[in-house]
Amino acid sequence: MTTPRPPEAAGDDASSRGTPVGRRVVLAMAGLGAVGIVTGSALANRVSSVAASLPSSVSGLIPGLGGFRFYSVTPTEPDISPAAYQLSVGGLVDRPATLRMADLEALPQTTLVETFQCVTGWTVPGVHWQGVALPDLLAHVGIQRGAKAVLFTSLDGTYTESLTLSQAMRRDVIVATQMLGGPVSRSHGGPVRLYVAPMYGYKSIKWLGQIVVSDRVVPGYWENLGYAVDAWIGDSNGYTGGHAG
Ligand SMILES: Nc1nc2c(c(=O)[nH]1)N[C@H]1C(S)=C(S)[C@@H](COP(=O)(O)O)O[C@H]1N2
Ligand SMILES: [Mo]
Secondary structure (H helix, E strand, O other), rough: HHHHHHHHHHOOOOHOOOOOOHHHHHHHHHHHHOOOOOOOOOHHHHHHHOOOOOHHHHHHOOOOOOOOOOOOOOOOOOOOOOOOOOOOEEEEEEEOEEOOOOHHHHHHHHEEEEEEEEOOOOOEEEEEEEEEHHHHHHHHHOEOOOOEEEEEEEEOOOEEEEHHHHHHHHEEEEEEEEEEOOOOOOOOOOOEEEEEEEHHHHHOOOOOOEEEEEOOOOOOOOOOHHOOOOOOOOOOOOOOOOOOO
16 A cells, blocks of 8 residues: 655645545554554554554554554544433434433344445454444434435544435444444444444444434545545445545
């Protein structure tokens, strides 16, 4: 893969973030020239970030990663306890709602086991997910006439995503409360993240805070930097323009 330029060498802010691995990954790669320096949970994010720059044959050998790289485009990850968590659902719906963990857990549960695939090339086979299928959640609030898309906002204050309504009605798109057989960890976007099984990982927004049913798709964070809005796995590398780093 290509090596993203370090931020200080970049001509503008967007170009330094031109591939969906995030600013922190770029910073980590600029600061750490070698891998295998550190392992252990305290530095797992950093190790993961460095590993993101490696061929999967190498990074797969680094212990403790479980195959995933932890990505965040913001410098700090939201820290929300399950007890405090709230998901707001609004827009073109009949019954706008604020759903807490118990509300999500009381809705019909869907489980999936799928390969997770980042557009940059790494994959994790056999990942177990559980949560509320998005069509079930949308049925709970009631979709109004004129609805054509569903918009998602992260509690990190920066990351956004969206799906067309027909994409959002797939049963393999879930508002996940569990991942890898337990609660979604903080670094994986817990307490609640989206999982869009048929699309590249950048659609699976972490620290999900808000869902808005809308009359139009609004391109998300990476899509504003050139990645495909329709991010079907296998269609392409998802990248359609701009600076790839
Ligand atoms: N809020 C937020 N969600 C995000 C991202 C991010 O940086 N911030 N990165 C995306 C990308 S590019 C991928 S591949 C996956 C990675 O999920 P993980 O960090 O749990 O491995 O999260 C996606 N969701
Ligand atoms: Mo990704």
